[in-house]
Amino acid sequence: MAYSLHVDSVQQVVWDSLPPSLGEELSLALFQATEDPHGTTVPYGADDGVTRLLITQRFLVMFLMNDQAQRLTIIQITVL
Known part of the structure; x- marks a missing residue:
């Protein structure tokens, strides 16, 4: 079952400000x-089971992962 994604207003502004091709990526x-949050992300820092990092060629996205609620919360989007 897929996790839900929570994006706060600050991170939504970052996402919305990307050029269309980067936004789609x-x-x-x-x-x-x-x-597949466990397969597509890696632990951020010490593996606390909560803070995860999605790494692509153009982005680093830091998440808080709540397995019980099956929810990912974006806490930072970095464009490389």
Whole structure:
């Protein structure tokens, strides 16, 4: 079952400000992360089971992952 994705207003502004091709690339990467968060992300820092990092050629996206609620919360989007 896919995880839900929560994006706060600040991160939504970052996402919305991307050129269309990058926005689509980010959307696809985030979709894949919601389908398989453990397989598409890596632990961020010490593996606390909560803070995860999605790494692509153009983005770093930091998440808080709640397995019980099956929810990913974006806390930072970095464009490389």
